[in-house]
Structure formats: C-alpha cells, structure tokens
Amino acid sequence: MEKILEVKDLHISFHTFSGEVQAIRGVNFDLHKGETLAIVGESGSGxxxxxxxxxxxxxxxxxxxKQGQILFEGKDLAKLSDKAMQKIRGKDxxxxxxxxxxxxxxxMKVGRQIIEPIMKHQKLSKGAAKKRAIEILxxxxxPxxxxxxxxxxxxxxxxxxxxxxxxxxxACNPKVLIxxxxxxxxxxxxxxxxxxxMKALQKKIDTSIIFITHDLGVVANVADRVAVMYGGKIVEVGTVDEVFYNPQHPYTWGLISSMPTLDTEDEELYAIPGTPPDLLHPPKGDAFAPRNRYAMKIDLEKQPPMFKVSDTHYAATWLLHPEAPKVEPPEAVQKRKRQFLGLKEGN
Structure with a gap:
C-alpha cells in the first residue's frame, strides 16, 4: 500500500521556565493512502x-x-518555512x-469561512467558490x-x-485529514x-485520515490501524483487529480494561493506577514501568525496542523478549475480547 505520510524518529521539546519538556521522544509511523490511522492514549501522551x-x-x-522527519510527497515538512507550509496547510x-x-x-458567516481556503488554494472566482461551498455544506x-x-x-x-x-x-479535497x-x-x-x-466522506473524496482520540470505542468503528501512544512514544501499533483482539503492551491492556461496556457495573470499571511520567525528567527505562504490575527489573533500566508480533503488529514491551516470563492479559481484557468478537459476529 502506498505511503502518503511518514513520521521518522520525531523528537519535540518545549522550553519552559521549569526546564525542557521532552514531549515527543522518537515517534515513528506511516499513513497509507486511503486508510484511517487512529492514534490513541491518555491526555499528555503526545x-x-x-x-x-x-x-x-x-x-x-x-x-x-530537535530531530526527525515528517515526509509528505517527498518534502520534509519539519524543515519547511511557515510560508512554504501555507501552500500545503488547508490544501493538501x-x-x-x-x-x-x-x-x-x-x-463571520460560515459561508465566508468555507470560501476562504477555496479561493486561496484553488484560485476560483467568488461565485464559483460559493457554489463549491454550498455543495460541501x-x-x-x-440541510x-x-x-x-x-x-x-x-x-x-x-x-x-x-x-x-x-x-x-x-473544502480543497485534502490528501490527508487530521x-x-x-x-x-x-x-x-x-x-x-x-x-x-467521516467514514462516508472518506470513501467519497478518497482522503487519508489520522484520527486522534482517547476513546478506544471510537477507534473500533472508524480506524484501519491503531497506534497507541504513551509518554511521548508509540508503544504499540497494528491493525484494529490485532490491537483489540491480541493486544501485547500492558498499557494497551489497561486502556482496553478501562473501557465501559453495556453490562459494566460501576464498581467493576478499571482505572490504570498511577500517573503519566514527568517529561521534564523522562525515565531511563520504560515510561510505563511505574504503573505496570508486570514490570521487570530491565523495564526500569532500559527502554524496550519495538518487538515484531506480525508483519503489521509491533509492541515496545520487554514481555515480548524471548527470555521474558509468559504473562497472560488480565481477565478484563479477555472479557472485552469476547465481547468484541460477539459484536463482530453479530454484525
């Protein structure tokens, strides 16, 4: 499948009065033509x-x-000037x-707000732009x-x-919609x-979508692939079926376990213990280790690489190392897996 956008080893920092916040710490992902990629995670994950x-x-x-590339049609967006980016933003x-x-x-009237990008990027007359705007509405x-x-x-x-x-x-039929x-x-x-x-429009205009959310229930309905973010890094990526039915990272287990379902009672709702890491002082090892009941000594000392689960499924957890102990996902994950499968069979 053709790649339309590639993010490679992206590192982003914010300089604050307290020091440097390392908000993004080596993010990698691809967006393929015509697909919807969901990026999920708690607030503050990046x-x-x-x-x-x-x-x-x-x-x-x-x-x-600080480093990395954002490649779109052969251009590195990270290195473009703001003036050059204005020709891409809103159009492509x-x-x-x-x-x-x-x-x-x-x-401003909503019509004028829709007309502006059309006139700027497609060089249409005001009359033609208005006609196009009404068609889009x-x-x-x-109604x-x-x-x-x-x-x-x-x-x-x-x-x-x-x-x-x-x-x-x-308005301008973008190639990528975030x-x-x-x-x-x-x-x-x-x-x-x-x-x-959004699902219907994607088919009509043939665009690629990056869908950002903290709601895994939304992901199941709209995405083709899922990237799970935590502490400024992607910790798991795979197709929707792989991430929902065969999750590998303990953080993904926590997100799935905390999803309410129709038969969930109030006292049963799971919450991931602890708080996200302080990215003023990023941890030496796996950022999720302090909240991970399955953490091993190496989790506190060294960041895990992306281990391959399948050709499309990868997860950054030491539990996938050949010498790691075998750990089964919590019962809450198994229960939701059965519920998801039941819903899928019902559809």
Missing part, C-alpha cells in the same frame, strides 16, 4: 503535539523539533479541531445549505457547527452521526 507538528502549528516561541493537509465553537470565527449533511451559507456559527447547534468545521477542512478528537465536545448521539459522516 497525540495532539504530533498532529500539530505535522501542520506546523506548534508555538514558535517555546517549541523545537487539513485539520479538524476538538471544539467547533473555538474553531470558527463568531463574527450539502455533502456534510447540512438548506443556501440559507445556512449566510448564517453565523451561533445559529448552528454543536453537531452542525462540527459539520461546518469538517466542511472547511474538506481529526484531533473531533467528537469529544459533542453528545453521544451526535458523536455517532459525525463518525458515520
């Missing part, structure tokens, strides 16, 4: 920082890409942000698009505002509608 680095949206005042790579109310300009499921084109963001519901944000991101927790600010019913919309 998901959004990685996506903003791709878009050149990190603050210049205190952030630094677009982003949907978490909160539609802060993504939209409250003083209709495409994302906004009466001609009327809605002339309205302001406050005249839309939360779900409809997020559809407008998606319309802006899709969705940074696009359903977090919405209620569950609207979340489902937006997820279905």
């Amino acid at each position: 998901k959004s920082v990685t996506s903003k680095a791709i878009m050149h949206l990190l603050p210049e005042s205190n952030s630094e890409i 790579i677009s982003m949907i942000f978490q909160d539609p109310m802060t993504s939209l300009n409250p003083t 209709d495409l994302v499921g906004i 009466n698009p001609e009327v809605r084109f002339e309205q302001y963001p406050h005249q839309f519901s939360g779900g409809m505002r997020q559809r407008v944000v998606i319309a802006i991101a899709l 969705a940074d927790e696009p359903t977090t600010a919405l209620d569950v019913t609207i979340q489902a509608q937006i997820l279905e919309l």
Whole structure:
C-alpha cells in the first residue's frame, strides 16, 4: 500500500521556565493512502503535539523539533518555512479541531469561512467558490445549505457547527485529514452521526485520515490501524483487529480494561493506577514501568525496542523478549475480547 505520510524518529521539546519538556521522544509511523490511522492514549501522551507538528502549528516561541522527519510527497515538512507550509496547510493537509465553537470565527458567516481556503488554494472566482461551498455544506449533511451559507456559527447547534468545521477542512479535497478528537465536545448521539459522516466522506473524496482520540470505542468503528501512544512514544501499533483482539503492551491492556461496556457495573470499571511520567525528567527505562504490575527489573533500566508480533503488529514491551516470563492479559481484557468478537459476529 502506498505511503502518503511518514513520521521518522520525531523528537519535540518545549522550553519552559521549569526546564525542557521532552514531549515527543522518537515517534515513528506511516499513513497509507486511503486508510484511517487512529492514534490513541491518555491526555499528555503526545497525540495532539504530533498532529500539530505535522501542520506546523506548534508555538514558535517555546517549541523545537530537535530531530526527525515528517515526509509528505517527498518534502520534509519539519524543515519547511511557515510560508512554504501555507501552500500545503488547508490544501493538501487539513485539520479538524476538538471544539467547533473555538474553531470558527463568531463574527463571520460560515459561508465566508468555507470560501476562504477555496479561493486561496484553488484560485476560483467568488461565485464559483460559493457554489463549491454550498455543495460541501450539502455533502456534510447540512440541510438548506443556501440559507445556512449566510448564517453565523451561533445559529448552528454543536453537531452542525462540527459539520461546518469538517466542511472547511474538506473544502480543497485534502490528501490527508487530521481529526484531533473531533467528537469529544459533542453528545453521544451526535458523536455517532459525525463518525458515520467521516467514514462516508472518506470513501467519497478518497482522503487519508489520522484520527486522534482517547476513546478506544471510537477507534473500533472508524480506524484501519491503531497506534497507541504513551509518554511521548508509540508503544504499540497494528491493525484494529490485532490491537483489540491480541493486544501485547500492558498499557494497551489497561486502556482496553478501562473501557465501559453495556453490562459494566460501576464498581467493576478499571482505572490504570498511577500517573503519566514527568517529561521534564523522562525515565531511563520504560515510561510505563511505574504503573505496570508486570514490570521487570530491565523495564526500569532500559527502554524496550519495538518487538515484531506480525508483519503489521509491533509492541515496545520487554514481555515480548524471548527470555521474558509468559504473562497472560488480565481477565478484563479477555472479557472485552469476547465481547468484541460477539459484536463482530453479530454484525
């Protein structure tokens, strides 16, 4: 499958009054043409920082890409000037942000906000751009698009505002769409509608999607592959089936165990003990070791490499070393695996 985006050995730091925060510590992943790659993990794991680095949206005042490459169509985006990136951002790579109310300009009609990237990147006349904008509003499921084109963001519901944000991101038919927790600010019913919309749109416009979320339930419905992030690193990557039905990293076990299900009682809900690492002082070994009940001595001393599970499945845990003791996933993971399989067979 053709690669459209490659992130290689990416290291990003933030310079603060307290010192250097090593937010991203050697991230590697590929995005293939036409696929949806989900990046999951707790808050602070580095998901959004990685996506903003791709878009050149990190603050210049205190952030630094210390090493690594972000390759898109032969160009290293990490080395491009902001002026050069302006020709790519919004045209070839677009982003949907978490909160539609802060993504939209409250003083501008939504039609004008959709027209701007079309006129900038596709060099269309105002009339042609308006026609295209109305078509996109209709495409994302906004009724009466001609009327809605002339309205302001406050005249839309939360779900409809997020559809407008998606319309802006899709205005120029981008090759890569980055969705940074696009359903977090919405209620569950609207979340489902937006997820279905994104799946349908991907087929129509043939774009590749990076879907950032902390919700593994969302991942199961939208992604082809999953990359699990923790402490500024990717600790497991594989197809959706591999990560859900055969997870290898103890952190992935924790994420799956903490997913509520329809028959979960309040007292049964699992929480990963401890807190994420302090990246002002990154740990010497595996960042998850202090929270990992299966941690061995080597976990505290040396970072594990990515061990190969299959051609598409890799995990960074010493438990996969040939000399490591055999450890079975917790019962909660086994239980959810049975539930996932049951749901899959039911579909």
